[in-house]
Amino acid sequence: MRVRIVDVAALAGVTPGTASKALNGTGQLRADTRERVIRAAEQLGFTPDGIGRGLSSGRSYTVGLVTTDSFGRFSMPILLGAEDALAAGQMAVLLCDTRDDPVREKHHLRNLVARRVDGVILTGRRTDPRPPVAMPVPVPVVHVFTPSADPAAVSVIADDADGARLAVAHLRDLGRRRIAHVTGPQRHQSAAIRAQSAVAAAGPAFAGPVRYGDWSERWGRQAVTLLLRHCPDVDAISCGSDQIARGVCDALREAGKRVPEDVAVTGYDNWDVMALASRPPLTTVDLQLEELGRCAAGFLLDAIAGRPRPGVTSLAPRLVIRESTAGD
Amino acid sequence: MRVRIVDVAALAGVTPGTASKALNGTGQLRADTRERVIRAAEQLGFTPDGIGRGLSSGRSYTVGLVTTDSFGRFSMPILLGAEDALAAGQMAVLLCDTRDDPVREKHHLRNLVARRVDGVILTGRRTDPRPPVAMPVPVPVVHVFTPSADPAAVSVIADDADGARLAVAHLRDLGRRRIAHVTGPQRHQSAAIRAQSAVAAAGPAFAGPVRYGDWSERWGRQAVTLLLRHCPDVDAISCGSDQIARGVCDALREAGKRVPEDVAVTGYDNWDVMALASRPPLTTVDLQLEELGRCAAGFLLDAIAGRPRPGVTSLAPRLVIRESTAGD
Incomplete structure (x- = not known):
């Protein structure tokens, strides 16, 4: 018998709507709530069909994470924060490394669009603004750590x-x-x-x-x-x-x-x-790099839902x- | 007019078969050949339809990269090497971080299978063998850096x-x-x-x-x-x-x-x-962590093509x- 989302919600002690949000990564939930839903889904063996759902909803439930920072000192914690916020549910994260090469970046963005990603997060190793990104088709984009020089773009940076x-x-x-x-x-x-x-x-x-x-x-x-x-x-x-x-x-x-x-x-x-x-x-x-990543993921989910937050958002660091x- | 693979091959000065291999990540090519094909594809605006092709071929052209190593000191170079070998073509890489949590690992593997990945690369921060992985359905798996305790599994490690x-x-x-x-x-x-x-x-x-x-x-x-x-x-x-x-x-x-x-x-x-x-x-x-990643990606492509290389392969380090x- 196929396990349904209501079964998962009942075991986790949440509403079906919350369970769905947690598994789809479509809302901002408390970490422990999301964790409880995931564990319930795991315990019951709840398996959504990603590809089938993607085709029926017109969404791929996939996000591209594009970094210029091969070394990973800055981008790795950001990726982990974003991945944590997105992939805890059913949003899968496609990792792309451009190695600071604009041709490679274009190539990756084109491929992500061909795979019909729901959105893209772009990060880098420098805090200087980067040239605006040219997406082949309109797809929500959030910049993190390295802001966009375009004031209409969505950027999340450390203050x-x-x-x-x-x-x-x-x-x-x-x-x-x-x-x-x-x-x-x-x-x-x-x-x-x-x-x-x-x-x-x-x-x-x-x-x-x-x-x-x-x-x-x-x-x-x-x-x-x-x-x-x-x-x-x-x-x-x-x-x-x-x-x-x-x-x-x-x-x-x-x-x-x-x-x-x-x-x-x-x-x-x-x-x-x-x-x-x-x-x-x-x-x-x-x-607070992981927090930057989590915030960028949240902003991307908002943009995908039709509520973009243009401009630069600065997050407070901590001593x-x-x-x-x-x-x- | 739609750009065809033969146009890309002509511009890159390779055969259509080589161009296809480079873009699909299905063969082992020299890095400069692959680079030439990618640049030609970029220049011509060649865009394959990932999802459409996945459905017709029964493959998703997607690979899962699962790490237990949040910090990334060891896994990041491995991921980059693997990503370089796989994603230069049309193989997309889904990044999953398990944070050393077996429940989270099961959750990620189940989701990867639901997305019909062609294969999975598993890595970690320790060189001690890890317990065999239980895939919900048979999907090619390659272990890298952290080998599997199962001698029949495919593992690539540093010597x-x-x-x-x-x-x-x-x-x-x-x-x-x-x-x-x-x-x-x-x-x-x-x-x-x-x-x-x-x-x-x-x-x-x-x-x-x-x-x-x-x-x-x-x-x-x-x-x-x-x-x-x-x-x-x-x-x-x-x-x-x-x-x-x-x-x-x-x-x-x-x-x-x-x-x-x-x-x-x-x-x-x-x-x-x-x-x-x-x-x-x-x-x-x-x-030689990037090389480990590239080798693991090559072994995964071999396994997907029906030629697995069971056992532990040790790569020589360099002084x-x-x-x-x-x-x-």
């Missing part, structure tokens, strides 16, 4: 100005009065926006100028040499990335400075392998406090 | 014994005579196999016992303290991971030992953010030589 402000406000709350900022290349919007916000948040406590360089531990170490020469009374360093902050901590220790007693240090990204391995572990800004500012 | 042997043989070639081995938990097969092979390769030059601990920089630093106390004449340390090796290099430097002049150090994984940021950069074993053994 970098807010992240840098959080870190520097924390340093000021600790009573620091000579706060330096060390970051990546000035031409990267992520470096420029964080720096501008850090300077504003530090106010009279800013120990300038902003030190632009590259996104590496090596640059963090070099910057400490410069800083200790030109600004020996620096008592805090806010960094544009965890890699830079890790290099800063190493160089401070090797120069005989204690972190955080003499100099407090903040990172940016909350990249666990860097932030936790640093000596000491880093206070840092968490970009994670560890020993590099808090002592032990 | 860990060979990797550890390569690293230690390199240290012996450099004339090192007191070679220690520092690695992760003994219960992990990756640690146990690498250790066994390192000991065998070092022969009389082995400075035992194997130091088992965890996969962290902190353990690498602690192990150096132990080693310098019990075996002060150690002149090489082969490590079970890049994170351990990075900690080893830091602790050696802080103990006044020069790397590689006094003690040569090798890592394992060639994880760029660790291996390159280490002071000095690490000589290490590259697992990457940098300053931690080679000086500068």
Whole structure:
């Protein structure tokens, strides 16, 4: 006997409408509700026929996830968040990697359209806006992390100005009065926006100028040499990335400075392998990448349902406090 | 006028059969041939109708890629290699993340089957064999990185014994005579196999016992303290991971030992953010993860075509030589 959606709903203790939403990924539900429905469907062996349903409804219940970021440091958590929000139900996720190649991107988008995806999520490794995407036919698109330069497009990004402000406000709350900022290349919007916000948040406590360089531990170490020469009374360093902050901590220790007693240090990204391995572990800004992915998926479901949310939505990051500012 | 496959083939300078293979992902072609066909298809605007073709051929031209590894350090390069081999043509890749949860895995597999995938690739974060997978209906499955405990299954893995042997043989070639081995938990097969092979390769030059601990920089630093106390004449340390090796290099430097002049150090994984940021950069074993993914995709295409390759296929890793053994 074929298991019906009402059986699943009864076992999960929800209405059939909620069970359907959870399994179709067509509504925003609480994670534990969705989880309960999925487990009930699994326990009963509920199997919808994806292809058959796609043909009858005119929908494929499939979404394309297109990334330019082969390495995956930023896009992987975003993909997982989106996949979690979409695929918990019956929305399947087609993964495409463009490797930063516009020809490959066009090729993937054409194939996704040929497969009649219900929508597309586009992400990348940079926060600078990307050129508008040319879809072969109109299909809902949501940009995440890397926004679209088209103001009418739907984009979800992390609020970098807010992240840098959080870190520097924390340093000021600790009573620091000579706060330096060390970051990546000035031409990267992520470096420029964080720096501008850090300077504003530090106010009279800013120990300038902003030190632009590259996104590496090596640059963090070099910057400490410069800083200790030109600004020996620096008592805090806010960094544009965890890699830079890790290099800063190493160089401070090797120069005989204690972190955080003499100099407090903040990172940016909350990249666990860097932030936790640093000596000491880093206070840092968490970009909430999985949350970005979940939000993008939600916006895509809204757009598919005919309720797009054009413009740029910025999600607030979160400050994670560890020993590099808090002592032990 | 509809563009035909023969037009694409003519522009790419290949036979229609080769163009079809490249676009369908049904044969193993040279990367540049496939690339040429894709660019020709793109230039002409060639668009196959995925769903229509799926229904007429009884195939969906879709493959499921199921990972237990949310973090993505190991699975991401594997996914990219597989995606590259499959999706360059018309094989679409459905991404599923099980988060190490058997219920979620069953749920995803059931959905993939409902969508009539042509096959499934399963990967994970551990090299220990996993329990056989129970597919709801017979669909070709290839395991990669994490092999199946079922000897009749198709598994593609990195040859860990060979990797550890390569690293230690390199240290012996450099004339090192007191070679220690520092690695992760003994219960992990990756640690146990690498250790066994390192000991065998070092022969009389082995400075035992194997130091088992965890996969962290902190353990690498602690192990150096132990080693310098019990075996002060150690002149090489082969490590079970890049994170351990990075900690080893830091602790050696802080103990006044020069790397590689006094003690040569090798890592394992060639994880760029660790291996390159280490002071000095690490000589290490590259697992060739993208190649594993490409091979798994090829084996899956073979299995779909009715030519499965049961058993475990081990791919040889590659030694990457940098300053931690080679000086500068």
